[in-house]
Amino acid sequence: MSSLIISPSILSADFATLADECKRIVELGADWLHIDVMDGHFVPNLTIGAPVVQSLRKHSKAFFDCHLMVTNPQQWIKDFAKAGADMFTFHLEAIVDPQQLSSSQAHPAVVEAAQQVRAAGMQAGVALKPDTPAELLLPYLQQGLLDMVLVLTVQPGFGGQKFMADAVQKCAVLRQQFPELLIEVDGGITAETAVAAAEAGANVFVAGSAIFGAAEPAHVMQQMRQAYAAAARQPAAVPA
Ligand code: DX5
Ligand code: ZN
Numbered sequence: 001m002s003s004l005i006i007s008p009s010i011l012s013a014d015f016a017t018l019a020d021e022c023k024r025i026v027e028l029g030a031d032w033l034h035i036d037v038m039d040g041h042f043v044p045n046l047t048i049g050a051p052v053v054q055s056l057r058k059h060s061k062a063f064f065d066c067h068l069m070v071t072n073p074q075q076w077i078k079d080f081a082k083a084g085a086d087m088f089t090f091h092l093e094a095i096v097d098p099q100q101l102s103s104s105q106a107h108p109a110v111v112e113a114a115q116q117v118r119a120a121g122m123q124a125g126v127a128l129k130p131d132t133p134a135e136l137l138l139p140y141l142q143q144g145l146l147d148m149v150l151v152l153t154v155q156p157g158f159g160g161q162k163f164m165a166d167a168v169q170k171c172a173v174l175r176q177q178f179p180e181l182l183i184e185v186d187g188g189i190t191a192e193t194a195v196a197a198a199e200a201g202a203n204v205f206v207a208g209s210a211i212f213g214a215a216e217p218a219h220v221m222q223q224m225r226q227a228y229a230a231a232a233r234q235p236a237a238v239p240a
Pocket of ligand 2: 009034035036067186206
C-alpha cells in the first residue's frame with residue numbers, strides 16, 4: 001500500500017493571504033496543495049485561474065494539484081503548464097456526456113485530452129462527479145493514460161458540503177484493478193470520513209474546510225494519517 005498524500009484545498013484558505021496560507025499549511029504537514037479552478041459554467045461558482053497559479057509558484061515549491069471544474073478544459077492545458085501546475089485534473093463530464101461513453105471502448109476526445117496534458121509536461125488526472133460510474137474510466141486506465149482519478153464525494157462547486165458516502169465505493173472498484181493508481185477523494189473529507197475513504201482504497205485526501213478551518217490543522221492531518229494507517233492494517237474490502 002502506497003503512502004498517503006494529503007492535499008489541502010486552498011479554496012478554504014484566506015485568498016487575501018494565499019501565499020502565506022500555502023506556506024503555513026505545507027509547514028504543518030501537507031504533501032500537496034489542491035487548487036480548485038471553477039469557471040461559473042461547469043459549476044455555479046468562480047474561483048481562480050492560471051495567473052494565480054503562476055503567482056503562487058513564485059512563493060511555493062509544493063506540488064500543485066489542480067482540479068479543473070471548467071467547460072472545455074483543454075483550452076487551459078498550456079496556460080496551467082506554463083504557470084507551474086504539476087497535476088492537471090479535468091472532468092470526464094466536461095469532455096463528453098457520460099451517456100455517450102462505455103466501459104469497454106476509449107473515446108478519442110478523452111484520450112486526446114489526457115495525452116495533451118502529459119505532452120505539456122503535467123500529470124494527467126480525470127475527475128468524476130458523484131453520479132458518474134468509475135467503470136467509464138477503465139479503457140483509459142488500461143491504456144495507462146492517467147496518473148490519477150479524482151472521485152468527488154460532493155457535487156462540485158463549493159467547499160464545506162456533506163460527504164456522500166456512496167460515492168466513495170468507486171474507489172474500491174478502481175483499487176481492486178489498479179493497485180498503484182493515485183485515487184483522490186475530494187469533498188467533505190474530515191478525520192472521520194477519511195476512515196471510509198481509506199477503507200475504500202483512496203490514497204490522496206483533499207480537504208478544505210476540515211484543514212483550513214481547524215484550530216490545529218497539523219492535528220487533523222495527523223488524524224487522517226492514522227485513519228489511513230489503520231485501514232492499511234485491515235484485510236482489503238472486496239467490492240460486490
Ligand atoms: C468541491 C471542491 C473541493 C472543495 C472541498 O467542488 O472540488 O476541493 O474545496 O472542500 P471541503 O473539503 O470543504 O468539502
Ligand atoms: Zn477539488
